[in-house]
Amino acid sequence: MIDSVNNEKIVYFKKLREAKYIKDAGKYIVETEHLVSEAYKAGLLESLIVENSSDFELDVPRIIVSKKCMEKISLLKNAPSVMGVVKLKENNTIKGNKVVVLDNVQDPGNVGTLIRSSLAFNVDTVVLSSTSVNIFNDKLIRSSEGTIFNVNVVVMDTLKAIDTLHKMNIDVYYADMFGEKEVSEIKPLKYALILGSEGQGISERVKAKADYGIRLDMCDKCESLNVAVAGSIIMHSWR
Numbered sequence: 001m002i003d004s005v006n007n008e009k010i011v012y013f014k015k016l017r018e019a020k021y022i023k024d025a026g027k028y029i030v031e032t033e034h035l036v037s038e039a040y041k042a043g044l045l046e047s048l049i050v051e052n053s054s055d056f057e058l059d060v061p062r063i064i065v066s067k068k069c070m071e072k073i074s075l076l077k078n079a080p081s082v083m084g085v086v087k088l089k090e091n092n093t094i095k096g097n098k099v100v101v102l103d104n105v106q107d108p109g110n111v112g113t114l115i116r117s118s119l120a121f122n123v124d125t126v127v128l129s130s131t132s133v134n135i136f137n138d139k140l141i142r143s144s145e146g147t148i149f150n151v152n153v154v155v156m157d158t159l160k161a162i163d164t165l166h167k168m169n170i171d172v173y174y175a176d177m178f179g180e181k182e183v184s185e186i187k188p189l190k191y192a193l194i195l196g197s198e199g200q201g202i203s204e205r206v207k208a209k210a211d212y213g214i215r216l217d218m219c220d221k222c223e224s225l226n227v228a229v230a231g232s233i234i235m236h237s238w239r
Contacts, residue, residue, distance in 0.1 A: 001052050002065045005072040009063065013049065013073045016085070022136050026088045030141055031076060036084035038146025044087045049073065051081040075138045091154050094164055096124020097190030100235065101172075103158045103206055104131045104197040105227060112143025113228040114195070119147040121235040126151055129158045158194070162209045165192045172210040174202045175230060177223075179213030183237050186214075191238060195231045 002009060013029060015021040022028045027046060030039055033056060039045040040058050047061040051070050070079040100123050105111055111133055118126050128135055135155060141148055156164075162172050173181075174194040194210060196202035207213065216230055225233075 002063070002069055005069055007069070010065065010069050010072055013083075013085070017073070017075060017138070019134050019136055022088065027085050028088060028136050029073065029083055030086050031074060031083050031138070032080045032142075033082045035141065035146050036082055039084055039086045039149050042149035044089060044149055046085045046087050049083040049085065054081040056082045086149075089149070091125075091152050092156075093152075094125045094127060094154055094156075094161065094168070095152050097170065098123045098238070099125045099127060099165060099170065099192040100231065101127040101129070101158060101161050101192055101194040102132050103129045103194055103202060104200070105129075105195060106133050107198055107227075108133045108137040108140035109143045110198065110226065110228040111137075112140045112145075112148070114231050115140075115144045115151055115153065116147045117228070117232040117235050119151050121232075121239040123235060124152060126153045127158075127161045128153060128155050129161075130155060158206055159209060162192075162194075162206070171212065173212045173214050174207055174210045175215070175234060176202055176207070176213045177215055179215035181212055181214045182217050183214050183234050184217075187238055193231070193234055193238075195227050198227055 016025060016029045030036060045060050047063060048058060049063050049065060050056055051067055052064050100118050102111060115126055133140060165172050170190050170192050171188060172192045194202060194206060216233060
């Protein structure tokens, strides 16, 4: 059992919470039994980190540490008894006929929820713009409930993504409260849906390059919806 927070392995695991080290190492840390189990099912779990009181096991190497070491590694207020070292799965190719593009979406909870909805409603690829929240953000991964391990997530500039989608003969729609088409009026067999940042929405450059603007009609008492809610409704409508 590792008991010292200054042990080289504990120091290494702590570094794997930072984006710059994740890229270099090609792996990162996830917390809780659920996320660890989902990573294992996806074939991405490299090893287990377990508190010495835990009997949690999977068919991967198991590293036993003390509670104080778990607390050192954890980003949560209450450190779990199980963590996992997960192999980095970097995708650079947009695949499939249903794509969601997140343009400068900053809230990790919203991005995690949208990834979860993408899996639920048959979206093939989620494109995260380079200006959006970091894909390895701990809250993002937790909000996705592990679905991130089963979705093709690509980090790419939004304008470059639109060019790629057009070459794939996929129409690009952007969600906007003034969009010319109401979501229920159309049901495309293939599509790319761009969702904009929580505060600023879709940039004019992106609108100019996309094909259509779409809107969700709602009662006069509500001006807009959270991006994760709006995106999920559209994905469900077009599933």
